[in-house]
Amino acid sequence: MADLRVVFQQVPGSEAQTVREHLDFYNVGATGLSTYYPVNYFLKNVRDEVMGGLLGSVWGGWLHVTILWVDESVRGQRWATKLMDQAEAYAVERGCHSATLDTHSFQARPFYERRGYEVFGALDDYPKGHQKFFLRKKL
Secondary structure, eight states: OTTOOOOOOSSOOHHHHHHHHHHHHHHHHHHOOOOEEEEEEEEEOTTOOEEEEEEEEEETTEEEEEEEEEOGGGTTSSHHHHHHHHHHHHHHHTTOOEEEEEEETTTTHHHHHHTTOEEEEEEESSSTTOEEEEEEEEO
16 A cells, blocks of 8 residues: 555546546445435537536435536526526425535625525635635425
8 A cells, every 4th residue: 555646636537437427336335324416407509519407416305406507698598597497396306405505705605595505604715806605495
């Protein structure tokens, strides 16, 4: 083990999956909760181009929304609402009691608050001059 080294890779390959899987195995062993479900919804146009999407996961009774994005050309048409509705409904089907996500002060905090999410934490100057908010909601 003395021959180990730290290696930087901007674009990780299978190494990233190996690290994720080992952390997942640890989490299952520590909690006994092995039911994990990826949550990936995409908004596509007639050419099959991705115009938006929601990425996240379901584990431990929680929906965690990692990313929600809608292309500027189709914003204001309730697509983000539809993506969130789908993800939250799926989470409830999978037995979730709550949802969590984070957003920055220049992103969509009012949108999430209108959906019933509440801020439970914040980081100042992330990035400088802005805040990062952590939100949760009972489903």
